[in-house]
Amino acid sequence: MGNAKLKSDYKRFQRRIRDTRPPERLIAHYELERRLAERLRASSSDERARLYTDVYSELFAKLPDHPQNKPAGGPQSGRIAKEVRLLRPLLTPTSVCLELGCGDAALSLALASMIGTAIALDITDVLIDFASAPSNFQFLKTSGVEISLPDNSVDVAYSNQLMEHLHVDDAEGQLREIIRVLKPGGQYLCVTPSRVTGPHDVSCYFDETATGFHMREYDYGSMREIFLGTGFSRVEFLVAVGGRRLATPPYAALRALELLLLRTPKFLWRKMTLPLTPLMGITAIGTK
Incomplete structure (x- = not known):
């Protein structure tokens, strides 16, 4: 290099x-x-x-100056509030919610007071404040794919900025694990950056496709394919701003828009004022 x-x-x-x-x-x-x-x-x-x-x-x-090596607080609380707003329509007071790639588990800890059980999963628990965790909070350690929970035990699974970090083979493996642990009719809400407006890792400063820790950035077509291919019965895509759901557009319309942009040189449409909110990130809900 x-x-x-x-x-x-x-x-x-x-x-x-x-x-x-x-x-x-x-x-x-x-x-x-x-x-x-x-x-x-x-x-x-x-x-x-x-x-x-x-x-x-x-x-x-x-990299002590890495953007993620900065003190918690400030924007963190705003992010958690947005995620809570996004998830609440899927949850009930008795729900079991699984957060994948939980980091400091701030979201799971915030959800714990609203639901039956909050389960946070990650490769490490070093960022979690267990002293403040309620009794219905649980942490699960993973090596990247496996989810050490019984079959049909989770109502709602959620991840934000996780799927793109997984090797493609592991992404498929984790989706199969999510299908396994979800109850019949359970849902997985996945938020991941769109390759149409990417790359979204450090390679955005250098390359036209992701070459850093984003192993793969997805579009609506590839997301729908991998969800259905690993066992989800239905896939829907949300448009949300600030955690507030604005619409659930037809897949065909979203796919047509992103195909148009994928066929247009980026330097042309990046300088235009376009309604790109639906394409900055993908918010998919897969139902078992």
Whole structure:
């Protein structure tokens, strides 16, 4: 690598995600993340059980100025409120809710007072404040795919910015695990960035497709295919802003719009004022 060159309009991407690092730090981040991501892409399933933890630990240890290495608070509470608003229509006071890729489990802890059981799953629990956790909160550790829960035990599963970080083989494996643990009629709400407006990892400053820790960024077509192919009986796509559901557009309309943009050079439509809210990220609900 070593010869990474920033896009001429890289500052536009910085403004969008509020990244204030100087160019040399963006390059250092990109070169390290690409090297680690290539290890993940080339690894076997058995190797990835260890590698997911190893590569992310190395990234954060070597990049103290990484955007995720910043104190909690402020925007965090706003994000949790949006996610609660998005999930509430799916939940009841007796629901069992599984959050995949929970991080500090702030969402699961917030949901615990509203539902029967809140289960948070991740590769590590180092960010979780167990001292403040209620009795109906549970943490599950995973190596990346498996979910150590009984069949038909979860009403609602949820993930935000997780699926794109999984190796494609692991994404399919995890979806099958989610299907297994969901109760009949249970639902999985998955939020993931769209490849149409991507890339959305550090490679946004350098490349036209994701080459960092986003193993794959999806579009409506590929999301629908992988959900139905792994066992979901129905897939719907939501348009939401600030956690508030605005619409559930027909799949055919969403797919037609993204195909149009995929066939149009990005430099043309990126400068236009387009209603891209439905395409910035994909919010899919799969029903068992």
